[in-house]
Amino acid sequence: MVKLLTEEQRRQVLARSHGPTLAGVLARHHLKMDDKRRRNLEAQKASEEQEGFLLPALKLSDRGYRGAGGGRMASVGRQVEYRASSAQAAGMWPWAVGAGAPLIGTPVGRHLLTGAPVLFDLLSWFVEGLITAPVGFVLGLNGYGKSSFVRRMVLGGVAQKVTTLVLADVKPDYRNLIEAVDGQVIDLGYGYGRVNPLAGGVLGSILPRLAVFPELARKMLTELRARQLQTMSGLIELSRGSAVRDYEETIISSCIEILYNEKGFDAENPPLIEDMYKLVKEGHPELMENAAAVGEHEYREATRDLQRSLRGLVKGSFGEIFNGHTTTEIDLDAPAICIDVSHIPEGHTRLKAAVMLVCWSDGFAAIDAAHALADAGLGPQRRFQAVMDELWQVLGLGEFMVDRVNSLTRLNRTIATALWMITHTITDLEAMGSVSAANKAKTFIERARVKVIGAVPEAEIDRLERIVKFTGTEADMVTGWSSPPARTGERRKEGEPKEPPPGQGKFLIKVGETRTPGIPVQLIFTPSEIASGIHDTNSRYGDLTSDAVSDDEDGFEGEGAA
Secondary structure: OOOOOOHHHHHHHHHHOOOOOHHHHHHHHHHHHHHHHHHHHHHHHHHHOOOOOOOOOOEEEOOEEEOOOOEOOOOOOOOOOOOOOOOOOOOOOOOOOOOOOOEOOOEEEEEOOOOOEEEOOHHHHHHOOOOOOOEEEEEOOOOOOHHHHHHHHHHHHHHOOOEEEEEEEOOOOOHHHHHHOOOEEEEOEOOOEOOOOOOOHHHHHOHHHHOOOHHHHHHHHHHHHHHHHHHHHHHHHHHHOOOOOHHHHHHHHHHHHHHHHOOOOOOOOOOOHHHHHHHHHHOOHHHHHHOOOOOHHHHHHHOHHHHHHHHHHHOHHHHHHHOOOOOOOOOOOOOEEEEEOOOOOOOOHHHHHHHHHHHHHHHHHHHHHHHHHHHOOOOOOOOEEEEEOOHHHHHOOOHHHHHHHHHHHHHOOOOOEEEEEEEOOOHHHHOOOOHHHHHHHHHHHHOOOEEEEOOOOHHHHHHHOOOOOOOHHHHHHHHHOOOOOOOOOOOOOOOOOOOOOOOOOEEEEEEOOOOOOOEEEEEOOOHHHHHHOOOOOOHHHOOOOOOOOOOOOOOOOOOOOO
């Protein structure tokens, strides 16, 4: 027999239920239980009144009716949240909680936990004060979408009139995208193009226009000479495999000044490396003083190694690319610029790193030139983002390259310029010969205000913990992304799509160094991106996977618009 409260008892319990005391809590519980008993009793009576057959009596619980056909839920899943404007979703659900991802910047994809749209890019967040510097670092294993993520940043920049410079496209990963948006593609390599490290480039070409601003012109000339010195020193170090001595760097600096001031070279007719080699070989009073040499014989002994290094840059594989006038200058009027260095054979590691070093120097110099024109009122204020992909290739050549990359990035006047640095693992920054070099290399990621973490192994989280803090959930999430797809042992049927790895296209956007939760996002390709093939870097496997989607080596197959 179900015991129900009488009407008098319900009035008494109801009177006590309004109080905040323990008695009020108990009274509200009694009322709730009485309501359930009454509903269950009514359901039982209704089932007994059915003609022809009896329905089982269902008891109502907090999660639905118990019993066969009742529909009780053992666990209640989280409601899917959608974000929309007040005009689109007025009054539908006014108590939703925000997703923690501001709607500012380039559309990336959907939030992995809430399904809300995620928008992000360095310059937009910097302008809104969400980060203190527009510098980002992307980490992740091969094949999980690093380059696809950065390509989306490039597309967003083009839409916002931000000029993107991909300063050394190694594979190439960005060429198709730059061509699709009518950008400029510069080819470097054997038989493709040359770049002269002693030329002024864009920065040198604007100096005559700055003549009416003597102080600004002097500052830009000093900047140009510093970059030329850094670039030449870096090339010599790469060629010889050891650091340039202090007096050799002084000789190189003096050679640049002598060539431009005494030998008749200028921005329109710049000197070549062979001109510097001849100058060092012939000698000059200032060069002899820099070498602290007494007499011609002592000077030749002091500069013997430098002459050998310069000769190596004039002849051989280095000379094919660097000992000649620049084939194609950077065009800052292009919406995006890509320097394709994929024509250099894979085995020529030092040469490829040297080309990357020169390209970075020229790119940052071009950015400085645009800012100088804006400061002088001779051009609009421009915004840029520079992409430094495959950073590990340069850092892996030796400790001296850490200083060169550090100098290049610090010489960059970062006004209105975002910088993306991309590599596979933090061990690329730690794998230096000395502790000091490793610590200096790690400042690259420490200076990055935004870290974008893709699929990484568990050991990588332990290494990153010293720089950026992860919650336990985040650590499990990003390491779980690196799990391989299920292996059934069966070959895919014709027309069946290839199953991507579980972490492909998933990233965790971390801001700052605290344990503040980051933003987990699933990158989503738009239909136009998929149709254009700009994310497909596995095109050479087309005949082998003609019945399946050819995925990006650093991406994944998207599904609709972000």
